[in-house]
Amino acid sequence: MAIDFSLSETQREIQASAADFAARFLAPLAAKIDQIPDAWESFLATREAYREMAHAGFTRAFIPEAYGGLGFSMVDFAIASEELARVELNVPTTLLGTGLGLQPIIQLGTHEQKERFLSDFAADEEGDLLASFAFTDVAGGANYDTNLAPAGIQTIARREGDQWVINGQKHYTTNGTGWDKKGAHLYTVVCRTDKNKGADESLAVIVVPGNTPGIEVVSVYDKIGHRGVATPAVNFTDVCVPIDNMIGQAGDGKAITSRAFSWTGGLIGAACVGVMRAAFEHALEFARTEKRLGAVPVIEYQNVGFMLTDIKMNIEAARYLTWKACHDLDASGGSSEETAIMAKIYCSELAVKTVYDAMQVVGVESYIKDAPFDRLMRDAMVFPLYDGGNRGIRRRQIHEMMKSPDYDSMRAAHGRYGSGK
Numbered sequence: 001m002a003i004d005f006s007l008s009e010t011q012r013e014i015q016a017s018a019a020d021f022a023a024r025f026l027a028p029l030a031a032k033i034d035q036i037p038d039a040w041e042s043f044l045a046t047r048e049a050y051r052e053m054a055h056a057g058f059t060r061a062f063i064p065e066a067y068g069g070l071g072f073s074m075v076d077f078a079i080a081s082e083e084l085a086r087v088e089l090n091v092p093t094t095l096l097g098t099g100l101g102l103q104p105i106i107q108l109g110t111h112e113q114k115e116r117f118l119s120d121f122a123a124d125e126e127g128d129l130l131a132s133f134a135f136t137d138v139a140g141g142a143n144y145d146t147n148l149a150p151a152g153i154q155t156i157a158r159r160e161g162d163q164w165v166i167n168g169q170k171h172y173t174t175n176g177t178g179w180d181k182k183g184a185h186l187y188t189v190v191c192r193t194d195k196n197k198g199a200d201e202s203l204a205v206i207v208v209p210g211n212t213p214g215i216e217v218v219s220v221y222d223k224i225g226h227r228g229v230a231t232p233a234v235n236f237t238d239v240c241v242p243i244d245n246m247i248g249q250a251g252d253g254k255a256i257t258s259r260a261f262s263w264t265g266g267l268i269g270a271a272c273v274g275v276m277r278a279a280f281e282h283a284l285e286f287a288r289t290e291k292r293l294g295a296v297p298v299i300e301y302q303n304v305g306f307m308l309t310d311i312k313m314n315i316e317a318a319r320y321l322t323w324k325a326c327h328d329l330d331a332s333g334g335s336s337e338e339t340a341i342m343a344k345i346y347c348s349e350l351a352v353k354t355v356y357d358a359m360q361v362v363g364v365e366s367y368i369k370d371a372p373f374d375r376l377m378r379d380a381m382v383f384p385l386y387d388g389g390n391r392g393i394r395r396r397q398i399h400e401m402m403k404s405p406d407y408d409s410m411r412a413a414h415g416r417y418g419s420g421k
């Protein structure tokens with residue numbers, strides 16, 4: 001039986017323990033975060049739940065067993081992510097930020113780099129350590145891969161002897177504050193080694209320990225949603241690290257970034273499913289219990305029943321695309337990116353639409369401040385915009401694959417992963 005969507009016993013346990021964790025530690029936070037006026041204080045309000053997440057093992061789940069982690073598969077992690085995101089998004093997103101920051105090392109680092117940089121995180125039982133993917137320059141992110149130098153990433157790593165000297169200004173560096181505003185435990189910095197060379201020759205990813213002199217957390221942005229996630233601006237001024245902190249070599253930066261964003265793409269698909277589920281559950285409950293001056297609960301009206309049917313179909317479709325994307329990443333060792341990118345695009349845009357569809361089922365009652373839709377909509381709106389925006393980056397990635405003469409449109413469907421995309 002080649003295609004099988006049934007969950008293993010272990011996966012059911014992961015699902016149940018994530019749902020239990022979310023009910024106990026995330027549910028109380030969900031409403032509280034938005035009541036806190038200051039963005040930094042909102043982030044600090046998540047600290048205890050993040051610690052509990054570390055106690056529960058989730059913060060080490062994605063680190064390979066060989067390096068001290070729990071070695072969850074992508075499908076396992078997606079199953080857990082859906083349960084967490086259904087209840088609250090800030091704490092899981094902080095974990096996603098650390099996962100994204102470590103992906104370049106996990107996926108394409110050498111054995112020595114993995115041992116050097118992952119061991120602290122594998123041993124971190126209190127959730128003290130945060131990693132950060134410093135990709136987005138203050139001046140932009142979408143054109144990180146252009147070959148039309150000097151356009152492109154403006155964060156530059158200059159070689160001086162046996163060191164890289166890094167200068168640049170990043171922002172939206174999730175977790176870049178650490179828990180104390182002094183910086184993350186580790187950054188993976190997307191930069192170029194030569195301002196006059198395009199991405200194919202010069203784009204690179206360099207690991208920078210957070211205590212390296214020259215790193216400055218400049219400000220912490222407040223946002224429409226995800227207010228308990230720390231997204232600061234971080235400056236790198238003459239930051240020196242050994243040359244062997246580079247992952248791969250100059251010119252590998254595009255592939256490394258793409259692989260890291262495919263990992264998050266699959267998991268964001270799962271988070272979107274969690275948010276859609278929450279919106280659906282609220283709308284279904286309303287429809288089954290509210291008559292709105294009529295003689296029968298509004299679910300009896302075809303208008304409402306059909307809308308709920310459409311929402312439910314969309315949720316199921318999004319979940320199975322996500323699981324397939326995660327399965328593809330598991331089966332290909334992270335190299336099969338097409339379905340992961342599609343899951344990110346499809347589920348993120350569907351999540352925004354679905355929350356609004358659910359609001360239409362509920363009607364005007366959905367629009368008051370303490371109804372859950374306020375938070376769900378504000379949180380959902382970032383899904384298409386972040387983690388490589390769907391317009392500036394994600395669709396371009398798929399477009400580029402399709403332009404390639406060896407593009408195989410049935411590769412994912414047939415599970416022909418090979419060694420490339």
Ligand SMILES: Cc1cc2nc3c(=O)[nH]c(=O)nc-3n(C[C@H](O)[C@H](O)[C@H](O)COP(=O)(O)OP(=O)(O)OC[C@H]3O[C@@H](n4cnc5c(N)ncnc54)[C@H](O)[C@@H]3O)c2cc1C
Pocket residue numbers: 097100132133134135136137139140141142143171172173174175226229231382385386387388389390391392393396
């Ligand atoms: C909550 C949150 C967390 C984040 N976490 C991180 C993080 O941990 N690390 C990090 O580095 N970044 C992070 N980001 C930033 C995020 O990844 C952005 O999606 C990414 O940096 C690109 O931004 P952008 O797509 O808006 O591109 P921009 O470069 O700002 O482009 C803006 C817009 O211009 C258009 N555009 C530009 N160039 C093109 C093009 N070539 N083709 C088509 N359209 C184009 C598109 O419409 C695009 O949306 C985060 C953002 C948020 C809100």
